Structures are given as structure tokens and as C-alpha cells.
Amino acid sequence: LAQSESPGHWRQGEPPLENGFLPYLGCALKFGANPLEFLKEKQKKHGHIFTCHVAGKYIHFLTDPFSYHALMRQGKHLDWKKFHFATSAKAFGHGSIDPAEGNTTENFHQTFIRTLQGNALDALIEAMMENLQYVMLQSKAPKLQSNTWVTEGLYTFCCQVMFESGFLTLFGKELNSNSDKNLSSKQETERAHILNALENFKEFDKIFPALVAGLPIHLFKSAHSARERLGEALLHKNLLKRDNLSELVTLRMFLNDTLSTFDDMEKAKTHVAVLWASQANTIPATFWTLFYLLKNPEAMKAAAKEVQSVLESAEESISLNGKHISLNRKQLDNMPILDSIIKEAMRLSSASMTFRVAKEDFTLHLEDDFYNIRKDDIVALYPQLLHFDPEIYADPLTFKYDRFLNEKGEEKTDFYRNGRKLKYYYMPFGTGIAKCPGRLFAVHEIKQFLALIFSYFEIELVDSNVKCPSLDQSRAGLGILQPSNDVDFRYRLKRL
Ligand code: HEM
Numbered sequence: 001l002a003q004s005e006s007p008g009h010w011r012q013g014e015p016p017l018e019n020g021f022l023p024y025l026g027c028a029l030k031f032g033a034n035p036l037e038f039l040k041e042k043q044k045k046h047g048h049i050f051t052c053h054v055a056g057k058y059i060h061f062l063t064d065p066f067s068y069h070a071l072m073r074q075g076k077h078l079d080w081k082k083f084h085f086a087t088s089a090k091a092f093g094h095g096s097i098d099p100a101e102g103n104t105t106e107n108f109h110q111t112f113i114r115t116l117q118g119n120a121l122d123a124l125i126e127a128m129m130e131n132l133q134y135v136m137l138q139s140k141a142p143k144l145q146s147n148t149w150v151t152e153g154l155y156t157f158c159c160q161v162m163f164e165s166g167f168l169t170l171f172g173k174e175l176n177s178n179s180d181k182n183l184s185s186k187q188e189t190e191r192a193h194i195l196n197a198l199e200n201f202k203e204f205d206k207i208f209p210a211l212v213a214g215l216p217i218h219l220f221k222s223a224h225s226a227r228e229r230l231g232e233a234l235l236h237k238n239l240l241k242r243d244n245l246s247e248l249v250t251l252r253m254f255l256n257d258t259l260s261t262f263d264d265m266e267k268a269k270t271h272v273a274v275l276w277a278s279q280a281n282t283i284p285a286t287f288w289t290l291f292y293l294l295k296n297p298e299a300m301k302a303a304a305k306e307v308q309s310v311l312e313s314a315e316e317s318i319s320l321n322g323k324h325i326s327l328n329r330k331q332l333d334n335m336p337i338l339d340s341i342i343k344e345a346m347r348l349s350s351a352s353m354t355f356r357v358a359k360e361d362f363t364l365h366l367e368d369d370f371y372n373i374r375k376d377d378i379v380a381l382y383p384q385l386l387h388f389d390p391e392i393y394a395d396p397l398t399f400k401y402d403r404f405l406n407e408k409g410e411e412k413t414d415f416y417r418n419g420r421k422l423k424y425y426y427m428p429f430g431t432g433i434a435k436c437p438g439r440l441f442a443v444h445e446i447k448q449f450l451a452l453i454f455s456y457f458e459i460e461l462v463d464s465n466v467k468c469p470s471l472d473q474s475r476a477g478l479g480i481l482q483p484s485n486d487v488d489f490r491y492r493l494k495r496l
Contacts, residue, residue, distance in 0.1 A: 299401030
């Protein structure tokens with residue numbers, strides 16, 4: 001606070017400072033209203049590096065993509081964990097997960113990599129394929145029976161299907177404790193529990209940006225109780241009543257029990273954090289991918305054709321009499337058009353922010369110049385500046401489904417600025433050491449969702465001229481932005 005109160009904060013050798021007009025909030029209000037416009041304006045005024053005084057903190061923004069690697073290279077002066085640990089504890093309400101503070105010796109980052117990548121990913125993909133079909137075909141069956149069109153909000157649909165399938169994939173199914181009940185009524189009870197969790201998730205997720213900004217959860221009564229109810233559902237004693245828990249959740253339970261001093265509710269809240277991380281970005285990313293496909297018939301045609309040809313070479317047939325389609329990791333990896341479509345949809349909707357905290361006073365060396373950075377200051381990247389740069393992506397606000405494909409129809413990796421090839425041009429999953437460990441699973445699950453939609457349903461927008469919803473800026477910095485309004489679409493089972 002002492003720093004923030006000092007009007008003469010700037011010193012020789014530091015990046016140019018943007019103080020804002022308000023003594024404590026500094027630039028926070030203008031930044032919050034539209035971060036992209038704010039940063040573009042400051043970039044024009046100050047150049048490629050500048051400092052913003054935001055809510056008592058000094059944040060140095062690096063806006064030149066050729067400087068990004070400087071941040072990665074000078075990691076020894078910068079801490080990525082503290083900020084993540086503190087944010088997670090604040091938002092989800094568990095004690096500190098920083099091993100330095102003594103509650104646990106678990107290395108969370110390693111747990112995530114071990115259980116979301118490598119061999120563990122194959123099992124996740126297999127479970128997700130089964131669960132998506134269960135949700136799309138059985139769980140939604142009452143609506144689909146008459147073979148007439150069902151009209152729904154596209155966001156509502158993506159949210160329900162991805163949450164239900166993703167929840168079952170990570171947290172397994174309820175064990176059949178009540179053996180008197182028949183199968184369909186057990187499934188109905190299970191479904192009601194998951195939809196209940198979805199309602200709690202949405203209620204809590206609404207105030208997530210406020211929690212990250214530092215507001216205490218008790219200001220938000222209904223979101224607070226929603227978070228507690230999610231915690232209740234994920235208590236170890238309740239998880240033990242479930243079958244087919246993922247390796248991620250099984251290992252995390254074991255490490256909670258063996259390496260931490262957390263009480264039962266704190267352990268549960270570390271699972272709420274995993275649930276949130278697995279859903280909060282995936283749901284809007286799925287929405288934007290399907291929305292852009294519905295608005296771009298040429299892209300839809302190319303995507304459907306690619307799925308069909310992969311299904312044919314896998315000798316999978318589509319039927320509605322209970323036999324599910326299975327596509328393994330290798331087959332899903334062989335879909336460059338879907339990859340390009342998902343990337344393009346995320347390029348247009350992602351607003352993540354990379355933060356590093358200075359461990360000590362140090363000199364940040366960029367390409368041609370250097371700057372003094374003080375201990376506890378934040379160095380940040382805002383990759384939406386990169387994603388919307390017309391020099392890198394011509395016509396940046398337009399969805400081009402083949403933007404990430406080269407002439408051979410393979411993944412395109414050469415993007416240029418000022419005639420120079422870029423190392424960093426696409427960053428919805430962050431970068432460097434803290435990069436999202438679930439990124440491979442995320443892309444696979446969206447592909448699986450699309451492949452199944454194309455296989456089982458006819459689908460169209462209610463109004464084919466509907467305008468693209470704007471991005472809800474309230475979550476800027478946190479990942480994929482949600483649409484500010486839902487869009488109606490209709491679907492029905494294909495006649496197979
Ligand atoms: C962290 C993006 C899906 C698990 C992150 C970060 C980003 C991100 C930007 C922070 C990285 C950083 O600070 O530099 C996304 C996007 C997704 C997605 C855009 C979907 C489209 C998933 C899924 C899972 C997952 C499906 C798990 C099943 C995690 C975890 C972290 C994380 C556990 C915290 C990692 C750590 O602090 O060690 N994600 N994510 N994410 N993500 Fe994802």
C-alpha cells in the first residue's frame with residue numbers, strides 16, 4: 001500500500017507508468033470495462049512495455065510477442081506459483097496449497113501432469129466418449145423421442161452436455177447402493193444430482209471474477225452456499241460411494257489423505273477447484289466452436305466430412321440401438337480440420353492473462369532494451385493483443401476455419417509479424433511452466449462432442465442470420481469468455 005500511495009512511484013529505468021486518476025483503484029475501472037481497448041490505447045501511447053497501477057498493484061505489461069520468451073527465460077527472478085496458490089485458496093476456500101506454508105507437501109502441478117497427460121489421457125478420452133453418448137442419447141432421450149425438432153439455447157445445451165459428461169468422467173458414477181430401484185430410475189436420480197451440481201457450479205462461477213479480484217465470498221450469500229454444497233458433494237466419504245473415479249481424482253484423494261493436514265471440507269474444496277478448472281473454460285470453448293460452425297456452412301461441411309472419413313477408416317458405424325461409437329486418441333489426433341476450427345474459435349474468444357510475480361528487484365532484459373522491476377511487482381502478458389493483431393491474423397475478427405491449416409492441409413505453425421516468424425502466436429492455454437495441464441484433454445473432448453453431434457443429430461440455428469453474441473468482458477483475464485447472450489438452435493435425431 002505504501003507504494004500505491006506514493007504519487008511519485010516511477011523511477012528512472014522503469015517502464016512508463018500509467019497511474020490512472022483514482023488514488024487506490026488506479027487503472028482498474030477502465031481496464032475492467034474493456035481490457036483489450038485499454039491496453040491497445042496504452043500501447044499506442046507508451047510503446048511495447050508499460051506499467052499499470054491496478055488496484056494497489058503495479059503490473060508491467062509486455063505487449064511485443066518477441067519479448068514473451070524473455071519472460072520465460074528469466075524465470076529465476078519470477079514466481080508463477082504464489083499467485084496461483086493464493087488465487088485458488090481465495091476462490092475455493094481451501095487452506096494454502098503452497099508447500100512452503102506447511103499444510104501439504106503435494107506438488108499439485110505434478111499431480112495434474114501425471115493424471116491428465118500420457119497414458120492417463122487415453123483412459124479419460126475413452127470414458128468421455130462413453131459418457132458423452134450416454135448424456136446425448138439416454139439422458140436427453142425424453143426430449144428426443146418424437147423425432148421432432150427440439151429448440152434450446154446453444155450455450156445451455158453445451159453447458160449441460162459438457163458438464164454432465166465431464167463430471168461423470170472425472171468423478172465417476174454413483175455406486176448402485178439402492179438395488180431395489182430399476183436402472184432408469186437410478187439414472188434419473190444420478191442425473192438430478194449432477195444437474196444440481198451444475199446449478200451450484202453456475203451460481204458460484206458467476207462471482208468467480210469478484211473472488212479473484214479479492215472480494216470476500218461472504219458478500220455473496222447464494223454463491224457462498226452454492227460453493228459449500230459443491231464441497232459437500234465432493235467430500236471424500238461421498239466420492240468413495242462412486243465407481244470409476246478418474247486417476248486424477250483417485251490420486252488427489254490419496255495425496256490429500258497422506259500428504260496434507262486439511263480437514264474433510266478443505267480436501268473437498270481442492271476437488272471443487274479441479275471441477276471448476278475442468279469446466280469453466282471448456283464449456284464456453286465448446287459453445288464458440290459449435291456456434292461458428294453453425295454460422296459457417298463451408299466449415300461445417302469440411303468438419304462433417306473429416307469426421308465421416310475418420311469413422312469410416314475406423315470401421316465405426318452409427319446406430320441408435322445402443323452400440324456406441326468409439327474413437328481412440330490416435331483416431332481423434334488425425335483430425336486437422338477440427339483442430340483448426342477449435343483453435344480459431346478459441347483465438348476469437350480467449351482472454352487469458354499470464355502473470356508472474358517478481359521475487360526480488362531485478363533487470364528485465366528484452367530484445368533491444370532493459371527495465372528495472374521491483375520485488376512483488378507483477379509482469380503480465382495479455383495474449384488477446386496477439387490473437388487480434390491484424391499483422392499476424394489478417395482480418396482478425398473474422399472466423400476462418402482453415403486459418404491454422406497449411407497448403408498440405410496439415411497444422412500451420414508459421415505466423416509472422418514484421419516479416420519475422422513468431423514463436424508465440426496462439427496462447428489460450430497460457431504458456432511456459434504454468435501452461436494448462438488439461439489442454440490435450442480439453443481439445444479431445446471438444447472434438448468428441450463435435451464428432452458425436454455430427455453423427456447423431458441434424459442441427460441448425462433457429463435464425464440463420466443471428467448476430468454473433470459479444471464477449472462478456474467481466475471474465476477477461478480468466479480464460480475463454482462467455483457469450484453475453486444465448487442463441488437459439490434446434491436439433492433432432494438423424495434418421496439412421
Ligand atoms: C490452468 C486454460 C481446460 C485443468 C489453466 C490456465 C489456463 C487454462 C489459461 C492457467 C495457465 C497459466 O496460468 O499460465 C484452459 C482452457 C481450457 C482448459 C482454455 C479449455 C478449452 C482444462 C481441463 C482441465 C484443466 C479440461 C482438466 C480436466 C487445469 C488445471 C490448471 C489449469 C488443473 C491449473 C494448473 C496449475 O496451476 O498447475 N487452464 N483450460 N483445464 N487447467 Fe486448464
